[in-house]
Amino acid sequence: METTNKLKDINEVLEFLYQEFPQCFKQKDGIKPLKVGIFKDISERIEGSEKVSKTQVRQALRKYTSNWRYLEAVTKSEFRIDLDGNQDAKVEQEHIDHAQKALEESRAKMAKRKKSQRPRNDSDTKSYKKKPGQFVKPGDKNAKANDAPAKAAPVKRSGKIEPLPASEVKVNNKVKVKLGQALVNAVITEVNKEDVHVELVTGMQVKTKADSLYII
Structure with a gap:
């Protein structure tokens, strides 16, 4: 009796997409922005498949489209592609701006994480002397000992935002x-x-x- 090899790991699902739609999904080189609505197209193509579920495909797409290489592709490509690698709609400026912002935030988080994991050097703390309200570096004539940290200004929202009925x-x-x-x-x-x-x-x-x- 033949058994079905149901994919479980998200990377296996990604590998499935690479093999099933090689003109659309790329591991490194040749990555292009995906057609808006690509999930629906994939769901129709794999209808009845016993290897992957729609939920797994959605998770794989989330990982694929949040990758740095993909976000960079959105900022640099003129058009999106469909499952067969054919040119689809043009990448709108709004999408480019959003991808650029997501890319910057992702890189900033990575840099912050690396910095927090770096071993601390005792000399980094010895050069600072604690004074009321702040840390002051010796020799800094412009530093005021009693200056308290500035509070962040509240975020102002412009325009009325209406919930979706x-x-x-x-x-x-x-x-x-x-x-x-x-x-x-x-x-x-x-x-x-x-x-x-x-x-x-x-x-x-x-x-x-x-x-x-x-x-x-």
């Missing part, structure tokens, strides 16, 4: 989704009870809730 939580509707403190344009790809799956402008797949969606 429940009646508009439908597949293919364009929305804004709240990610942290940012609102990002996206398209609803699936509605599963309380969970809503959206595709960001970069191609990343995200699962969220209806109360995190706003009118575009």
Whole structure:
């Protein structure tokens, strides 16, 4: 009796996409921005497959589109591609800006993580003498001992942001989704009870809730 080798690891699912759609998915060289709505196209192509599920494909797409190489491709490419590698819609400036921001944030987090993992040198702390309210470097004539750290100014929001009505939580509707403190344009790809799956402008797949969606 033949047994089905169900893929479990996310990297195995990515490998499946590389082999199944070689003109679209690339491991390193030749990466191009994916067509908006590529998840739906993949789902139709693998319908009935016993190796991967739609949930696994969504997770693999999330990993693929959050990779530095992919984000760089979004900022440098003029057009997106479909599953067969054919030219699709043009990459909009908004998508380029979002990818550039995501790339910068990702690199900043990586640099911060590396810095925190670096062994501390005692000489780094000896050159500073603690004074009330702050650390002052010896010899700094402009430093004021009693200066307290400045408080960050509150973020001001411009324009009115309206929540997306429940009646508009439908597949293919364009929305804004709240990610942290940012609102990002996206398209609803699936509605599963309380969970809503959206595709960001970069191609990343995200699962969220209806109360995190706003009118575009």
